[in-house]
Structures are given as structure tokens and as C-alpha cells.
Amino acid sequence: MALELEPIVKVRTYEEVVHRIQDEILSGRLRGGDRLPGERRLSEMLGVSRPTLREALRVLETLEILEPSVRSGPDGGPLVRAKPGEALYHLLRTQLALHHYSMRDLVETRYSLEVAAVAWAARRAQPEHIERLEGIVARMREPGLDRETYNELDTSFHASIAPATGNALIGQLMFSIRGAIKDEMLDTFERVADWDETRDRLTAEHSAILDAIKGGDVARGEQVVRTHLIDFEPRWRAEAPTDGSTVSS
Amino acid sequence: MALELEPIVKVRTYEEVVHRIQDEILSGRLRGGDRLPGERRLSEMLGVSRPTLREALRVLETLEILEPSVRSGPDGGPLVRAKPGEALYHLLRTQLALHHYSMRDLVETRYSLEVAAVAWAARRAQPEHIERLEGIVARMREPGLDRETYNELDTSFHASIAPATGNALIGQLMFSIRGAIKDEMLDTFERVADWDETRDRLTAEHSAILDAIKGGDVARGEQVVRTHLIDFEPRWRAEAPTDGSTVSS
Numbered sequence: 001m002a003l004e005l006e007p008i009v010k011v012r013t014y015e016e017v018v019h020r021i022q023d024e025i026l027s028g029r030l031r032g033g034d035r036l037p038g039e040r041r042l043s044e045m046l047g048v049s050r051p052t053l054r055e056a057l058r059v060l061e062t063l064e065i066l067e068p069s070v071r072s073g074p075d076g077g078p079l080v081r082a083k084p085g086e087a088l089y090h091l092l093r094t095q096l097a098l099h100h101y102s103m104r105d106l107v108e109t110r111y112s113l114e115v116a117a118v119a120w121a122a123r124r125a126q127p128e129h130i131e132r133l134e135g136i137v138a139r140m141r142e143p144g145l146d147r148e149t150y151n152e153l154d155t156s157f158h159a160s161i162a163p164a165t166g167n168a169l170i171g172q173l174m175f176s177i178r179g180a181i182k183d184e185m186l187d188t189f190e191r192v193a194d195w196d197e198t199r200d201r202l203t204a205e206h207s208a209i210l211d212a213i214k215g216g217d218v219a220r221g222e223q224v225v226r227t228h229l230i231d232f233e234p235r236w237r238a239e240a241p242t243d244g245s246t247v248s249s
Numbered sequence: 250m251a252l253e254l255e256p257i258v259k260v261r262t263y264e265e266v267v268h269r270i271q272d273e274i275l276s277g278r279l280r281g282g283d284r285l286p287g288e289r290r291l292s293e294m295l296g297v298s299r300p301t302l303r304e305a306l307r308v309l310e311t312l313e314i315l316e317p318s319v320r321s322g323p324d325g326g327p328l329v330r331a332k333p334g335e336a337l338y339h340l341l342r343t344q345l346a347l348h349h350y351s352m353r354d355l356v357e358t359r360y361s362l363e364v365a366a367v368a369w370a371a372r373r374a375q376p377e378h379i380e381r382l383e384g385i386v387a388r389m390r391e392p393g394l395d396r397e398t399y400n401e402l403d404t405s406f407h408a409s410i411a412p413a414t415g416n417a418l419i420g421q422l423m424f425s426i427r428g429a430i431k432d433e434m435l436d437t438f439e440r441v442a443d444w445d446e447t448r449d450r451l452t453a454e455h456s457a458i459l460d461a462i463k464g465g466d467v468a469r470g471e472q473v474v475r476t477h478l479i480d481f482e483p484r485w486r487a488e489a490p491t492d493g494s495t496v497s498s
Contacts, residue, residue, distance in 0.1 A: 014307060026346045051300035058263060058304045062311040065343050084349040091336055092418075094314050097275045100333040105418040108369070112419065116361030169341075169354040170361065173422070 013048055017056035020046070025065065025080070032082030036066070038074040063087065084168075089176035096180050103184060110177045111229050114158065117174060118221040120165035121213045129164035133210045136160060140203045147189045150199055155182075157206055164213065202228075262297055266305035269295070274314065274329070281331030285315070287323040312336065333417075338425035345429050352433060359426045360478050363407065366423060367470040370413035370462045378413035382459045385409060389452045396438045399448055404431075406455055413462065451477075 011019075024030035036042060043053045057078060060066040064087040066078040095101055121129070136157045140150065158178065162171030178185075192198045205228040212221035260268075273279035285291060292302045306327060309315040313336040315327040344350055370378070385406045389399065407427065411420030427434075441447045454477040461470035 022343060025343060028346075032347045032349070051303070054300070055304050055307045058308050059311045062308045063340055063343055064349070065347065081347060081349070084344055087340055088337075091312055091340065094271060094274060094312055095333055097271075097277075098281045098314065098330060100281070100313070100330070101418045101421075105416045108416050109365075109418045109422070112362070112365030112369075116358075116365070120357070120361075167354045167357050169350045169358045172350075173358070 013052045014055035014059065017046055017048060017053060018059050021056070021060055021065065030080055032080050034080045035075075036077040036080070038077045041074060042077065084172055086176075088172055089179045092176050093180045103181065106177050106181050107184075110174065110181065111226075113170060113174050113177065114161075114229060115222050115225050117161050117165045117167075117170050118209060118213065118225040119218045120167055120170065121161050122216050122218045122221040124166040125164040125213050129160065130210075130214055132160045133157065133164075133213065137203070137207050137210055140199075140206060145199060147192070147195060150202070151186060151189050154202070154206075161209075161213070262301045263304035263308065266295055266297060266302060267308050270305070270309055270314065279329055281329055283329045284324075285326040285329070287326045290323060291326065333421055335425075337421055338428045341425050342429045352430065355426050355430050356433075359423065359430065360475075362419060362423050362426065363410075363478060364471050364474050366410050366414045366416075366419050367458060367462065367474040368467045369416055369419065370410050371465050371467045371470040373415040374413040374462050378409065379459075379463055381409045382406065382413075382462065386452065386456050386459055389448075389455060394448060396441070396444060399451070400435060400438050403451070403455075410458075410462070 021030070021036075037045065039050060039053060039057075043050050046053065048056075057066060061068050061078070064081050064085050067081050069076050069078040092101075092106070096103070096106060136153055140153050140157075145153075155178070159175065162174055165171060205224060208224040209221060209228065212218075212224055270279070270285075286294065288299060288302060288306075292299050295302065297305075306315060310317050310327070313330050313334050316330050318325055318327040341350075341355070345352070345355060385402055389402050389406075394402070404427070408424065411423055414420060454473060457473040458470060458477060461467075461473055
């Protein structure tokens with residue numbers, strides 16, 4: 001048999017530390033809410049220098065595996081995160097800036113996720129979610145709202161659909177993508193010439209989305225959110241149908 | 250006027266370095282493909298120690314802003330990434346392990362994204378995408394395929410829809426979520442009792458999805474992929490309708 005030798009893959013020490021902690025989590029031995037020992041003890045246990053350990057901790061914080069520790073000393077070790085933070089948002093935002101994705105990619109993905117979110121919300125929204133959405137639509141109806149105030153209410157409306165979906169990941173993706181394209185969205189608001197008319201139409205659309213969620217009408221919800229998003233995003237009009245259930249392009 | 254003082258927010262040095270590099274990218278001064286100076290020069294420019302600089306570089310690599318540098322010396326500085334890597338996949342995988350998201354959250358989000366992807370692919374697929382999908386369906390029709398081989402073809406089929414969407418982010422999200430739930434999916438394949446019958450049904454469904462994409466039929470594509478995914482994921486049967494365009498729950 002001919003001798004076969006796999007090439008040696010150089011793994012940097014901090015990466016080994018990251019993998020060790022990740023393995024503990026993937027195997028379930030380390031869970032959200034657990035606290036690791038302090039830096040000195042950790043570096044002794046792992047047999048690595050403090051600077052190398054810190055490189056690993058920074059990576060684990062960036063991946064939202066660990067919370068940055070705020071205390072020092074033996075009981076001040078980093079905490080394993082129990083909830084997602086903003087890592088996904090920061091990742092998408094920089095990937096957009098680096099042109100890993102185009103603005104169109106994000107706008108279209110947001111479109112698809114919003115349609116999905118309204119459909120899930122129509123199946124699962126609880127009274128407290130409906131109440132919150134009703135409160136926002138009531139405020140949208142107040143006469144004479146300016147673009148900035150209306151844009152904030154619009155953001156709250158879409159953000160309040162997320163918890164009604166009963167799906168934490170769809171909500172997090174919507175929040176992250178919306179955050180990454182928010183400057184673009186504000187620009188769109190500011191370019192609208194006939195603001196009073198646009199505002200009234202948007203309020204009618206938000207109200208129709210709310211009615212579909214309230215009535216548990218999945219198909220109607222999907223249809224109105226499609227119309228709502230496409231109306232306000234003229235640059236896709238050539239690409240996306242107003243109602244995916246009847247159009248084939 | 251009463252004196253008001255904002256509390257001092259402690260920013261760690263490595264974070265300042267991360268922000269400085271991010272700002273250069275968000276402002277467009279630093280682009281994908283650019284190379285930063287080597288570590289020694291960078292630490293001099295920024296006035297930070299080498300260990301601190303390295304903490305920042307690790308964070309920037311984790312966020313896929315920089316590629317890990319493989320050379321040392323003044324010309325061996327890190328490269329600004331021009332393409333997304335697997336950061337999103339790793340982030341979702343660890344967030345799943347930490348129960349930031351449930352398996353149901355991921356399975357449902359995959360469902361919504363696959364429906365969206367087939368719809369975009371039906372609008373935009375090019376001949377080379379169709380050809381690739383046809384090749385995979387032809388292989389699925391070969392008699393007597395075992396679960397493992399079929400599962401690989403199934404993965405290729407869904408992965409080959411991604412480039413046909415013309416949307417890099419939807420593709421990346423599908424890849425990342427599919428990777429995060431792949432063990433669970435393999436389990437589902439292994440639990441199927443009537444394998445020959447199931448395989449024939451799955452092939453008919455894949456073929457129907459392909460026909461809808463080929464024919465540019467968005468509504469039909471959405472409908473068949475919904476049926477396809479729900480058929481194979483019995484745990485949602487109670488929650489998701491087989492056809493969102495006709496069912497209200």
C-alpha cells in the first residue's frame with residue numbers, strides 16, 4: 001500500500017479554544033446562563049496564554065456564544081448567552097457594506113420574510129399582539145402626521161408582527177434586514193411627493209394587514225402585505241407580482 | 250439649567266479598533282479585495298498593542314469582514330473579504346445549540362424561505378439552472394436508490410434552486426439553516442418505513458417543482474414546494490396549511 005499522509009492543517013491556538021467551547025455547547029454540557037471561570041483560571045485549565053485566551057473570548061462574544069464579562073476576578077468569568085443579541089444584524093449590515101449582498105437582495109428577502117411573517121401571525125397571533133397592532137394603527141390615523149413620526153410607527157407596526165409569528169428566528173431576521181436597509185427606507189419616505197395621500201393609503205394597507213391577522217386569514221394577509229410592500233418599493237415593480245397566488249411571470 | 254452628564258460608556262480598546270475598520274467599510278473607503286498593512290504597521294498606525302490588535306482582527310474575521318491572513322510580514326496584512334463565507338451558518342448553528350432558536354423556528358423559517366426561493370426561481374431561472382435541476386431529477390429516477398444517496402440528491406436539488414433565485418442572501422440563508430438542521434433531516438429520512446414508496450413520491454414532487462420553475466409558474470411553484478415540505482415534516486402538519494393561498498386557519 002502506498003503511503004498516504006494527510007497534509008497538516010494549521011489550527012491557530014485561539015481557534016482550538018473556540019472549538020473546545022463550541023463543542024461543550026453543541027454537546028449540551030454548557031448551556032445558556034452558565035458562567036465560565038475567570039480569565040486566569042480558564043487560561044490555566046486550557047494551557048494557553050492570556051492574550052490567546054482573550055482572542056478566543058472576543059470571537060465567542062462576536063458569535064454571541066458568550067456575553068462580554070463586566071467583572072474581573074475568579075467569579076467574573078464570561079456568561080454563556082441565553083438569548084440572541086444583535087450579531088445577525090451586525091453581520092448583515094457589514095456584509096451589505098462590503099457588497100457581499102446587494103440592496104436588492106436585502107429588499108427582496110425582506111419582502112419574502114414579511115409575507116411569511118404575516119402568514120404565521122395570521123395563524124398564531126394572541127390577543128396581546130392584536131392589541132398592540134391596533135394601538136399603532138390608531139396612532140397612524142391621527143391627522144397630519146409627518147414623515148418621521150409615521151416612519152417610526154411603520155417600523156413599530158412591522159416589528160410588532162414579529163412576536164405574533166411565534167417564531168423567534170423569522171423575527172430576528174426581519175429585524176436584522178430592516179436595520180441594514182433602514183437608511184434606504186427613510187430615503188424612500190423622504191422622496192414621496194404627495195405625502196398626505198401616501199400616508200392615508202399606507203394606513204389603509206396597515207389596517208388591512210391587521211384585519212387579516214385578526215381574522216386568521218392567511219391568504220388575505222399574504223396578499224395585502226405583498227401589495228403594501230410593492231406599492232412602496234417602485235424599483236421592484238417590474239419584477240415582483242402584486243399577488244403571487246395568481247400571477248405567473 | 251441643571252447639569253446633565255451622560256454616564257461614561259467604557260469602550261474596550263479592541264472594540265475601538267473594530268469600529269474604526271467598520272467605519273472605513275461603511276463609508277466606502279475600504280472595499281472588498283483591499284489589503285490592510287501587516288500587523289506591526291497596523292498596531293503602530295492605531296497606537297495599540299499587538300495582542301489588542303489581534304483581538305480586533307479575530308472579531309473582524311469572525312464577522313467575515315477580513316480574511317484570516319496566511320502570510321506574515323509587511324505585505325501579509327489581512328484582506329478585506331469580497332464574498333460571504335460561512336459566518337451566518339456558524340452563527341445559526343451555535344444559536345440553535347444554545348436554544349436561542351428552537352428546531353421548530355428553523356424548520357418553519359426554512360419552509361418560508363424555500364417557498365420564496367422557488368417563487369423567485371420561477372421568475373428568473375436561466376437555462377443552466379434548469380439543466381442542473383433536470384440532471385438531479387434524472388438521477389433521482391434511477392431505480393433502487395438508498396436513503397443516503399437520495400438524501401444527497403435532495404440536498405443538491407434544493408441547493409441548486411438558490412442560484413436560480415438571483416438573490417445571494419436567500420441562498421445563503423437557505424444554506425445556513427439547512428446546515429443547522431441537517432442531522433434532524435437525516436433522522437427523518439432514516440425513520441421512513443415505506444422507503445420505496447416515499448422515494449417515488451418525493452421524486453414526483455421534485456419533478457413538479459422543476460416543472461413550475463421551468464414554466465415560470467410562480468403560484469404553482471409555491472404550492473408544490475409547500476406540499477413537498479409539509480408532506481415530509483409531519484410535525485407541522487397541524488400548523489401549516491398545504492396551500493397558503495386557499496386556507497385560512
